[in-house]
Amino acid sequence: MTEILYDEVPSLDLADFTSGDSEKKAAFVKKLGDAYQNIGFVAIKNHGLSKELQDKLYAVIKKFFSLPDEIKTKYEKPEIGFQRGYTGKGKEHAKGRNTGDLKEFYHVGQELSDIPDSDPIKSEYPANIWPEEIPEFEEIALEIYRTLENAGKNMLKAIAIHLGLEEEYFESRVAFGNSILRQIHYFPIENPDDVPADAVRAAEHGDINLITLLMGASADGLQVLRRDGKWIPITALPDQLVVNVGDMLERLTNKKLKSTIHRVVNPPRELMNTSRYSIPFFMHPRSEMDLTCLESCIDTENPKQFEDATAGEFLDERLRELGLKK
Numbered sequence: 121m122t123e124i125l126y127d128e129v130p131s132l133d134l135a136d137f138t139s140g141d142s143e144k145k146a147a148f149v150k151k152l153g154d155a156y157q158n159i160g161f162v163a164i165k166n167h168g169l170s171k172e173l174q175d176k177l178y179a180v181i182k183k184f185f186s187l188p189d190e191i192k193t194k195y196e197k198p199e200i201g202f203q204r205g206y207t208g209k210g211k212e213h214a215k216g217r218n219t220g221d222l223k224e225f226y227h228v229g230q231e232l233s234d235i236p237d238s239d240p241i242k243s244e245y246p247a248n249i250w251p252e253e254i255p256e257f258e259e260i261a262l263e264i265y266r267t268l269e270n271a272g273k274n275m276l277k278a279i280a281i282h283l284g285l286e287e288e289y290f291e292s293r294v295a296f297g298n299s300i301l302r303q304i305h306y307f308p309i310e311n312p313d314d315v316p317a318d319a320v321r322a323a324e325h326g327d328i329n330l331i332t333l334l335m336g337a338s339a340d341g342l343q344v345l346r347r348d349g350k351w352i353p354i355t356a357l358p359d360q361l362v363v364n365v366g367d368m369l370e371r372l373t374n375k376k377l378k379s380t381i382h383r384v385v386n387p388p389r390e391l392m393n394t395s396r397y398s399i400p401f402f403m404h405p406r407s408e409m410d411l412t413c414l415e416s417c418i419d420t421e422n423p424k425q426f427e428d429a430t431a432g433e434f435l436d437e438r439l440r441e442l443g444l445k446k
C-alpha cells in the first residue's frame with residue numbers, strides 16, 4: 121500500500137459516485153480508499169444537505185443551549201446512557217481520561233414512528249426527546265437526520281466496493297441503525313483558570329461508530345492526527361461535510377481503514393469566552409451487526425487484531441469508558 125502524508129483532508133465530490141458515470145464512480149472509490157487507508161478522513165460536497173437547513177439547525181441549537189441550565193437538565197436522561205436528549209457540561213470524557221470535555225450536547229436518534237412495528241429493533245431504542253421551549257427543533261433535526269443517513273449510506277456503498285464486498289453489503293446492516301445526531305456546544309469560559317488545567321473542548325479520541333458525517337463547525341479547532349504524529353487542522357468549506365472512519369469500521373476491516381484520532385483544541389486564552397458549535401452525525405449499524413474482522417482483511421502480514429464482537433456489545437463497552445453508562 122502506498123503511504124500518503126496528506127497536508128489536508130482530501131476533497132471528493134459525492135456526485136461522482138452517484139451520477140451513474142462508471143469511470144467517475146471508480147475514481148471516487150479509489151480516492152476514498154486511498155484516503156481511508158491513510159488519514160481516515162475526507163471532505164465531500166454534493167451530499168444532499170442544503171446550507172439553509174444547516175443554518176436552521178444551528179439557529180435552533182443556539183436557542184436551546186442559551187436556555188438556563190435548570191431547563192436544559194429537564195432533558196437529561198442518565199438512565200438511558202444520555203443516548204437521547206441533553207448531556208450537561210463536562211459529563212463526557214474521552215476514553216482513558218477523567219477530565220470532562222468542555223462541552224454540552226443534545227442527542228437525536230431514530231424517530232420511532234419511522235420504524236415498522238414488525239422490526240424488532242424498534243423496541244431497542246428510546247424515544248426522542250424534544251424540548252418544549254423550542255418547538256421547531258423536531259422537524260429540522262429529523263430532516264437533517266434522514267438526509268445525513270442517506271448520504272452515509274452512499275458513502276458506505278463506496279466503502280463496500282473499495283473493500284471488495286458487494287455494493288449493498290452495509291444496506292441491511294444499517295437499516296434503522298442506532299445512528300445519533302449530536303448537536304454540540306463548546307461553551308464560553310469567562311475565566312480559564314476556573315477549569316482544570318488539562319480540560320479541552322474535545323480531548324483526542326476515535327469515534328465509536330462506522331462512519332461520522334460532520335457539518336462545518338462555527339469556528340476552527342478540529343485537528344486530525346496524521347500517521348507521522350503531526351496534527352492537521354481541518355477546515356471544511358461551507359458546502360462540504362467531513363466524513364471519517366470510526367472504530368467499528370476499523371475493527372471490521374482489521375485496521376485496513378483507519379479510525380484516526382482527532383480532537384478539538386481550545387481557542388487562544390482571549391477567545392475562551394466564545395462559543396463553538398458543531399454537529400456530527402454518528403452512523404451506527406443495528407446492534408446485531410457482526411464486527412468480526414473480514415477474512416479478506418486478514419493475512420500473515422496483517423494478523424487479526426480484534427476480538428469478535430457485535431456492534432451492540434462494542435457500543436456498551438465504549439459508553440462505559442466514556443462515563444455515559446454505568
Ligand SMILES: O=C(O)CCC(=O)C(=O)O
Binds near residue numbers: 383384398
Ligand atoms: O466538534 C467537532 O468539530 C468534532 C467533534 C467530534 O469529534 C466528536 O464529537 O466526536
Ligand SMILES: [Fe+2]
Binds near residue numbers: 325326327382
Ligand atoms: Fe469525533
